[in-house]
Amino acid sequence: MHDMPGHDYHIDIPGTTIFDGRQAMKGYALNKMCYSFNKAVNRDAFKEDPEAYMEKFGLNDAQKDAIRSTNILAMIEEGGNIYYLAKLAGIFKLSVQDVGGMQTGMTTEEFKEYLLSQA
């Protein structure tokens, strides 16, 4: 992440992607598709034919591959924003703990233990 001169600087926070204008532009199509999942009719259309639905929203190959392999970290890398991706996770019936585990290389149970360990 490079700083923009004259703007708030971005410190490097390991394991964290700052969702700024650059990421928002990169992930626009992906996030726009996920935003459409607020409506059940759109979720059904995706489930019916994911490839056609991704094509309709103009996702690039890296974004399509990330979704085909349910790779959350890759979705983030490709500009996905977790609030919109959460609606995709809903289609796949993944809880936030499932999604946490998938990103940190833990099982869901291990991830829940990790959460508890910070009490």
Next chain:
Amino acid sequence: MAKILGGITTSHIPAVGNAIQNELYDDPYWKPFFDGYPKVHEWVKNNKPDYVINIYNDHGLGFFLDQMPTFAIGAAHEYRNEDEGWGLPELPPFPGAPELSWHIIESMVADEFDITSCQELPVDHGFVVPMQLFWPGAPNNPDMPRAVPVSANTVQHPIPTLKRALDFGKALGRAIESFPEEAKVVVLGTGGLSHQLEGKRAGFINREFDEYCLNNIAHNPEELTKISRMELVEKAGAQGTEFLMWMMMRGALGDNVTELTRNYHIPISNTGAGTLLLECA
């Protein structure tokens, strides 16, 4: 003139909505969380506010990245939730207060806070869950106040600074207290505390930082304005930036507040869950 009675903050995690729906109040996982609310219920019942200013952050229901307001204020007759992609129950509408909304918008813009007004605004769990926590059965509660939603952007950087959030709250307080109606108002700040949903740091919670915020917000909120936004991301987690809503609420309450109740519990879902009730002098 309207009077601000106090402010209430709470986390607004979607899982809480589920727990309410399934009445898990005594479930061992949920009990330490729900134990934070009886005192709030009592206060709300005794004070019966006429209006609720609900300061929350939208999570991708009301706004998309095509047009992302930094500060938005609802000015509708009613507000509806939606299923948010997860099949959440769709509730009857929450009654709005457009006269108060437009008064606040007029006052804030005159005070040089340039906000976005919304005559239609679908409200998400950030707005709904706190209503359900404070007014059980909401919106079907006989004491349900009419609502003005205020949403701040924490989806996309740049987000507002903590100082701006506190100053926004101060201007909001002036706006409310100049509303020419004998009315009682409560201000909510919803979201937080520390949590991070995405990336390899997903699951990060920071008790020490949350307690620092809880210990300062009532009587020393200016201290918290020294926290930079990137420091907030680092210490509260990427979604812990929702603490801005607490700062906005705090600003509206004026200098003299009394802390009536506080609760903090780790974890609820992926979050350090906090609740605070502050009463104005």
